[in-house]
Amino acid sequence: MTRRLSKVELIPDSGLDAVQWAFDRIVDHRMTQQDILADFNRLLGAAGLPPISSSSFNRYCLLVREGAIKRPHLAPALDAGQPAILDAVFRQRLQAAVGHDTLIHIEAALVGLSAKDAA
16 A cells, blocks of 8 residues: 655655654654654754654654655666656656656656666
8 A cells, every 4th residue: 555755755855864864863762752853853944944743753753663664865866878767748747746856766766667677
């Protein structure tokens, strides 16, 4: 069954360091969730991003602790010489619908799938 991405998972790549920091603290169980959230929101603010609500952060923490979410990382960039995975018009429409960061993740996943098929 698929699920919607949490607000924390939808934070743009500019906030990746903050999300990784929070993920590591959640897994470590050495800080309270409230303390993690307070520091996480400070890190997001320093990156110019809006704060995350306690309810959104709580849902994210539950998913992390259940193992439903892996440690976040940057999606690999596509090589300049690599053929386009998506048609240019479809790519523009998809980017308008989901945003640039999500589009990059989708393209990286498709590249990975096509590499598996070629092997």
